[in-house]
Amino acid sequence: MFQRFVFTFALCLATSTALVSPSLANGSGPLQIYVSKADQMLTVYDGDQIVATSKVSTGKAGHTTPSGVFSILEKRKYHESNLYSNAPMPFMQRLTWSGIALHEGKVPNYPASHGCVRLPAGFAKSLFSMTERGAHVIITDDPVAPRPLSHSTLFVPRIPVADGQLLSDVQLRPTTIDASLKPVEVAMNQLPPKAGASASLILEEDEPALRILITRRSQREQVFDVQRLLADLGFDIGIPDGLMGSKTMAAVKGYKRWKSIEKDGAILSPVFLEALYTSAGKGTPPAGQIMIRQQFKPLFEAPISIANPELALGTHFIEATSVDRFKGKAEWRSVTLENHLPAQAMKRLGITTPADDQSVFSVEAALARINMPGDIRAKIETMLSEGTSITISDMGLGMETGDGTDFITVTRPVPRG
Incomplete structure (x- = not known):
């Protein structure tokens, strides 16, 4: 999924940056990038092996770099900031569309950016060559490391089975046959393969x-299910859309009057949801x-x-x-x-x-x-x-x-x- 290169760091590369093991840069697994704001340090993992580390500079006070799980959305060898006076952002790897990215920049020993993660010049170029869009970047306050x-x-x-091969898609009717009965004919909606037929399967390599x-x-998913269940019970909810419109509100209130649970607080209260799913024979919400x-x-x-x-x-x-x-x-x-x-x-x-x-x-x-x-x-x-x-x-x-x-x-x- 990710490109791999054996690369050499130039002599001018900052001493705070290191490729730990060149052989590991040729691994077949996906790379993960971890940034610790407390340590101002970036670590590249191939599985549980560290393949590179570097000092970084994250967001200063008032422009804190967000923590969380991100992935590389876009890569540009040269980019200019749309937010900060067209500031240059060489070897930019975008993490959010709102303006957070990895890129080359000045890296003092403290947070100094406007929210991005700045990388030393040589390392920014090398990291850019190692990654592809979709590579995960995990940003944390304190350092963390992946574990098995x-x-x-x-x-x-x-392995997926292709449609129409062997009996993978044949629907049998009836679905149960008493073994004690005499032989019966089973209707099929497609012909089974001839004797000796074999199935082939092609898996995409990448x-x-x-x-x-x-x-x-979310409430959207809850409302959509409520609409569907109320409609199955005969209530008019209009078009199921996940929105609490006037018809849906009226249907909910009608159901509550029917089940004598009118005064139960929130419109989608746990009591209402439990009763609705039970009425529809759907178990627990x-x-x-x-x-x-x-x-x-x-x-x-x-x-x-x-x-x-x-x-x-x-x-x-x-x-x-x-x-x-x-x-x-x-x-x-x-x-x-x-x-x-x-x-x-x-x-x-x-x-x-x-x-x-x-x-x-x-x-x-x-x-x-x-x-x-x-x-x-x-x-x-x-x-x-x-x-x-x-x-x-x-x-x-x-x-x-x-x-x-x-x-x-x-x-x-x-x-x-």
């Missing part, structure tokens, strides 16, 4: 990596949503279950390497990021306990609480490729995530003292 992760909830790569976000459901992007574009999304939704999940970043669909294996590495939820956000999300203690709210603990439909899991696993990443976050889609981006997660430090 194994968990049953993680996806297992599988299939674009998936970007996966596991998060809380889902607390989570999984969203998938590929090549900076939305692909699909689906509701998922989150156990104990009153507890925060925390913020975690996970990436796959050594993906082998023929062997059904992948290696995963993860990092947990500090991300404090404001009281107002916790109330809106129905969270009573924040994930400020990372020893308790680990990535393993978050994965253990997540359950997704089998068909969604299977669809993702047949598309799994090198560099596929998963971000787990309570906050959902932030303002920086939009057209032409991966999932961008901006984090907040825990208040001190």
